[in-house]
Amino acid sequence: MKAWKASPYLAFGLALCLGFLSACSLLSPETSFAPTHPDQLGPGRPMCSSCHESETFAGARKPYSAFDHTPAFLKDHGLAAGRDAGTCASCHGQSFCADCHSGKTMIPPAVLLGNRPDRAVPHPAAYLSTHQIEGRLDPARCYTCHGRANNQRCAACHR
Amino acid sequence: MARKGMHPAMTVVLTASALMPGAASAAEVEAYGTTLARYWNQSYPDLSKNRYVPLTQFVGIDATGLGDTAWSLHLFGWGKSDLADQSSPGGKGEGDLTYGYLQYRAPKANAELKAGRFAVLGAAGQELVDGLSARADLRGGFTFAVFGGKPVIYDPEGATQAAPRDFIAGGRLAWRASRYGEIGVSFLQDGTSPDPAAQPVLEDRSRKLLGGDLRISPHASFDVSGRVIYNQKKEDPVLAASQTSRLAGQDYAMSWKITRTIQLSGNYIERNFKDYYAGTNLPALFRLIETEKYKAHSGLLSFGIGGPFQYSADYRKARREGNGDSTRAGVEIRTASEGMKLKSGLAYHRVTATDVPLTGGTVAFYSLSHSETRLWLLHDGGRYYLSLDAVGYIFDDRNNPMLNGEPKTYLGVASLGFRPTKGLMVSGDVSYGMNPLYKKEVRGLLRLDFRFGAGTKGGGK
Numbered sequence: 001m002k003a004w005k006a007s008p009y010l011a012f013g014l015a016l017c018l019g020f021l022s023a024c025s026l027l028s029p030e031t032s033f034a035p036t037h038p039d040q041l042g043p044g045r046p047m048c049s050s051c052h053e054s055e056t057f058a059g060a061r062k063p064y065s066a067f068d069h070t071p072a073f074l075k076d077h078g079l080a081a082g083r084d085a086g087t088c089a090s091c092h093g094q095s096f097c098a099d100c101h102s103g104k105t106m107i108p109p110a111v112l113l114g115n116r117p118d119r120a121v122p123h124p125a126a127y128l129s130t131h132q133i134e135g136r137l138d139p140a141r142c143y144t145c146h147g148r149a150n151n152q153r154c155a156a157c158h159r
Numbered sequence: 160m161a162r163k164g165m166h167p168a169m170t171v172v173l174t175a176s177a178l179m180p181g182a183a184s185a186a187e188v189e190a191y192g193t194t195l196a197r198y199w200n201q202s203y204p205d206l207s208k209n210r211y212v213p214l215t216q217f218v219g220i221d222a223t224g225l226g227d228t229a230w231s232l233h234l235f236g237w238g239k240s241d242l243a244d245q246s247s248p249g250g251k252g253e254g255d256l257t258y259g260y261l262q263y264r265a266p267k268a269n270a271e272l273k274a275g276r277f278a279v280l281g282a283a284g285q286e287l288v289d290g291l292s293a294r295a296d297l298r299g300g301f302t303f304a305v306f307g308g309k310p311v312i313y314d315p316e317g318a319t320q321a322a323p324r325d326f327i328a329g330g331r332l333a334w335r336a337s338r339y340g341e342i343g344v345s346f347l348q349d350g351t352s353p354d355p356a357a358q359p360v361l362e363d364r365s366r367k368l369l370g371g372d373l374r375i376s377p378h379a380s381f382d383v384s385g386r387v388i389y390n391q392k393k394e395d396p397v398l399a400a401s402q403t404s405r406l407a408g409q410d411y412a413m414s415w416k417i418t419r420t421i422q423l424s425g426n427y428i429e430r431n432f433k434d435y436y437a438g439t440n441l442p443a444l445f446r447l448i449e450t451e452k453y454k455a456h457s458g459l460l461s462f463g464i465g466g467p468f469q470y471s472a473d474y475r476k477a478r479r480e481g482n483g484d485s486t487r488a489g490v491e492i493r494t495a496s497e498g499m500k501l502k503s504g505l506a507y508h509r510v511t512a513t514d515v516p517l518t519g520g521t522v523a524f525y526s527l528s529h530s531e532t533r534l535w536l537l538h539d540g541g542r543y544y545l546s547l548d549a550v551g552y553i554f555d556d557r558n559n560p561m562l563n564g565e566p567k568t569y570l571g572v573a574s575l576g577f578r579p580t581k582g583l584m585v586s587g588d589v590s591y592g593m594n595p596l597y598k599k600e601v602r603g604l605l606r607l608d609f610r611f612g613a614g615t616k617g618g619g620k
Contacts, residue, residue, distance in 0.1 A: 027268040028296040035223070035264055043499035047465045049379070049419075061300065061337040063379040065416070071461045071471050072424035076412050079384050082280040083333070083341070083372070086269055086294075094258060094278070095191070095219045095235050101278070103287040103311055104255045106215055106239050106247055107195065114588040114604065115574035117535035117548040118493075118502050129568055129594035130552060132561050133527050137485045137512055138477060139445070140408070140430040140453050147439045149287065149313045152248045158444035 037090050045069035046091070074120055103149040186224030189612030193217045196605040201597075212242040221612075229266065234259040258287070269302075270295035279306045281331045281345045284368055284388070287311040288327055300337065305330035310349050314440055324349045324365055331370075339377060345370040349438070366438035367392040368407065380416040385409070390434035407434035420466060425458045451480045469493045473508075485512035485527070502537045517560070526556035544576030544586065561595065568594040576606075584608045 052064035067073070067080065067087060081088055081097075088097075100109045100122055109121040122145070123131075135142055146154055195215045202208050219235035238254035245251045260275030273292045279285065281304065290308010297303065310327040326349065333343030350365035372386040387409040408431065414424040430453040436445040457475035474488045489508030496502070512527040535548040551569035554562055570592030578584045588604040 026297045027270060028298055029267060030269075030296065032264060032266055032269045044495060045465075050465065061335045061341075062376065063338060065379045066376065066382060068416075068464075070414075070416075070422050070464050071469070072412075072414050072422055072459050075459065076384075076424075076426065078280075078285075079372075079386065079410070079412060082285070083343070083374075085280060086264075086271065093219070093221055094233060097278070098235055098257050101285075102255075102257045104257075104313055105237070106213070106253065111197075111588075111604070112193070112195070114548070114572050114590070115544065115546050115576055115586050115606065116537075117504070117546050117572075118537050129596050133510075133529070133554075136482055136515065136527060137479065137510070138453065138455070139479075140428075140432070140435060143436060143439070143445060144285075147436065147441065147445060149311070149440075151441050151444075152313070154441060154444055156248050158441065 033086055034090055041091065045074075101145065104152070105150060186227060187613045188220070188222045189610070191219050191610040191612075192608075194607040197602065198604075199600075199602045209244040211244055211246040213239055213246040214242060215239045229264050231262045231264070232260075233262060265295075268296045273306075276311065279304075279329065281329060281347065281370065284329070284347045284366075284370075286327060286329070286347065290327070300335045301333070302335060303330065303332045312440060325351050333372075338379075340373070340375040342374075343372045345372070363392075364438050364440060364442070365392065366390075368437075382414045383412070385411045388435075390437050392437060405434055406431050407437070420462065420464045422461045422464055423458070424461075425456065427454075427456045429454045453477065453479045467495055467497070469495075482515050483512070485510065487511075489531070500539055500541075504533070504535045506533045507531070521560075522558065525559050527559065528555040529553060542578050544574075544578065544584065546572075546574045548572045548574075563595040565593075565595045568592070570594070570600070582610045 047068045047070075049063070049065035049068050062084070067084075073080070099113060099119075105112075108123045108127065110123050110127065113119055113121050131142075142154075193216075195217075196212070197215075198210075198212050200208065200210050215237060216239075217235070217237045219233075221231065221233050223231040225231060234256075235258050236254065236256040239247070239252065241247075241251040247253065256276055258276050258278060260273045260277040263272040265271070271292075271294050274290075276287065276289050277292060278287055279292060287310070288306055288308045289311060290306060292304070292306035294304035295302070305328075307326070307328040310324050312324060327347070328349075329345065329347035331343050331345035333341055335341045347366060347368045347370075350367075367390070368388055369391045370386065370388045372384070374382065374384045376382045388407045390405045390407045406429075409427075409429045411427045412424065413426075414422065416422045432445070432451050432453065439445045455475060455477035457473065459471060459473045462470040469492070471491045471493075472489070473491075474486070476484065476486045478484050487508055487510045489506060491504065491506035493504045494502065508531045510527070510529050510531065514524045515527050517523065517525050530553045531550070533548075533550040535546070537546040538544070549569070549571040552567070554566045554568075556562075557564060557566045570590060572588055572590040574586055574588040576584050576586030584607070586606045586608070588602075588606065590600070590602045590604075592600050594600065
C-alpha cells in the first residue's frame with residue numbers, strides 16, 4: 001500500500017481543486033446548463049434532436065442529438081453519464097439511476113420495476129437460475145455492479 | 160455491517176444542512192418513495208419450509224433552492240424488515256443510505272460542488288463516496304472534476320476480508336472541441352493512510368487506476384467514443400515480471416444515425432481480469448479467473464426510432480480465454496400507440512456457446528447454448544395501469560449440470576395498478592414460473608408508489 005501523501009495522482013487532483021478555488025478567472029463565462037428541463041416532456045423516451053435540431057449545449061459542447069434516447073444510447077449510456085452527468089440530471093433525478101445502480105439493494109431491479117417492462121432493467125425474470133450461464137459467458141458484466149458492492153447475496157454461495 | 164460508512168455521510172449532510180441559512184425554506188421540495196410488501200414460501204430438499212414476508216421502504220427527498228440559493232439537498236435510502244423468516248443475508252432488519260448530499264450548482268461554467276454521500280462516474284471507474292466533489296468548465300474548452308473522501312465499502316459475509324480503505328480520491332481533466340470531440344484523462348486511487356501499528360493485511364485490494372477517454376464526432380449523426388483503464392498499482396516483483404500489460408480494460412463505441420429513424424452502432428470491449436478486478440471485495444468469485452482475458456464485439460441496427468414501430472437487430476461475439484467463443488444474436492420489435500398509452504415488445508435471441516470446458520464434472524465439455532424469448536405489454540390508462548411480462552429460455556444441453564436436468568425456464572409477471580391521485584399508485588404483481596431451481600415458483604408483491612411536491616425533473620422521468 002502506498003502512502004497517500006506520496007501519490008502524484010492525488011497531488012494532481014488537489015492542485016486542480018486549489019486551482020479551481022483560487023483562480024475563478026479560469027472558469028468558463030458560459031451560462032450553466034439548465035438544472036431542469038424548462039418544459040414538461042412527453043411520455044416515452046425523448047429524442048432531444050426532435051426539438052433541438054443542430055444546437056450544442058453549454059459545457060458539454062455536444063449536439064443535443066448525442067443524447068437522443070435511441071436503443072444504442074440506452075445500451076451504452078454509461079459513457080455519456082460519466083462525462084456529462086449534469087446533462088442527465090436536467091431530466092433524471094439520481095433516484096432514477098439508483099433504481100438499477102445502487103451500492104446495496106435488497107430487491108433486484110426487475111422485481112422493483114416489475115410493473116415497468118418497458119424499462120430496460122438488468123436481471124430479467126428468472127435470473128437466479130440463468131445468472132451462472134451469463135456469468136460464465138461474460139463475468140466482467142457482473143463485476144460492474146457486484147465487484148465491490150451489492151454482493152452480499154453473491155457471497156452466500158461464492159465463498 | 161450493513162450501515163458501514165453511513166454515519167460519516169449522514170454527519171456531513173446533517174451538519175451542513177444545519178449550517179445552511181434558511182435550509183428549511185427550500186423553494187421546491189419533492190418527496191417520493193416506494194413501499195413493497197412481498198410474500199413467498201420455499202420448501203427445501205431437507206424438508207424445511209420457510210415463509211418470507213419482507214417489508215421494504217424506499218424514500219427519497221429532493222429539496223432545491225435552499226434558502227433561495229443555488230444549494231439543494233438530495234437524500235435517498237431504504238429500510239427492510241422481515242415480518243416472518245429472514246429473507247436476506249444481512250439480518251431481519253436492514254437499511255442503507257444510497258445517497259445523501261448537498262449540492263451547489265453555479266449559474267456559470269456548469270460549476271458544481273457536492274458534500275455528503277454521492278456517486279462518482281469517470282473514465283477510471285465508478286464509486287460511491289462519503290466526501291466532497293467539485294467540477295467546472297474552464298476557458299478554452301477545458302473541464303475538470305475532482306472528488307475525495309472515504310469510500311463506501313460493503314464487506315459481504317463469507318468473503319475474504321479486503322484491506323481496509325480509508326480514503327479515496329480521483330478526478331478527470333478533459334478538453335472539448337465544440338461539436339467535434341473531447342479527450343480526457345482521469346485517475347482513481349483508494350487505500351489506507353500509513354499506520355505503523357496496524358496489522359499487515361493478507362490481501363491488498365486498494366486501487367490505483369489511470370484512465371483515458373476520447374470522443375470524436377465530426378457530424379451530429381456520427382460519434383465514436385473510447386475509454387481505456389490501466390491498473391497502476393505496483394505488484395509483487397515476481398508477478399510484475401510475468402505480466403506484460405497493465406491494461407485493465409478498454410471500451411470503444413461507434414454510433415451512426417443513417418437517417419432520423421435508422422441507427423447503426425457497434426462496440427468493442429476488452430477486459431484483462433487480473434487488473435480489471437483489482438480492488439474487488441469478493442475475491443472468492445472474481446479472483447479465481449484472474450489470469451483470463453475477455454474480448455467482445457457487437458453491433459446493433461435499429462429502424463423506426465421514435466416511431467410507433469421500432470425494430471432492432473443485434474449481434475455480439477465474445478471470446479473468454481477459459482471458455483471459448485460465444486455469440487448472441489436476435490431481433491426485437493417495440494410498439495407504442497399515439498400518446499404512449501399502449502406499449503408492447505417482442506424479442507427473440509439465440510445464444511450459441513458450445514464446447515465450454517467443465518472442470519471437475521462428469522463430462523469434459525458442455526453447451527451453454529440457448530434460446531430466449533420475451534413478450535411484454537403495458538397499458539397505462541391514467542387511472543388504471545396494467546402490465547404483462549413473460550420470458551422463457553430453452554437450453555440445448557440437458558446434461559448441463561447447472562440445469563438440474565431441466566432444459567426450460569420461464570416466468571410470467573402480471574401487474575395491475577390503480578392511481579387514486581396523480582402522485583399515488585397502488586399496484587400488485589403476481590409472478591408464476593419454473594426453473595432449474597424450483598419446479599414451481601409463485602410470488603406476490605404489493606407496491607405503493609408516492610410522489611409529492613413541486614419537483615419538475617423531466618415530468619417525473
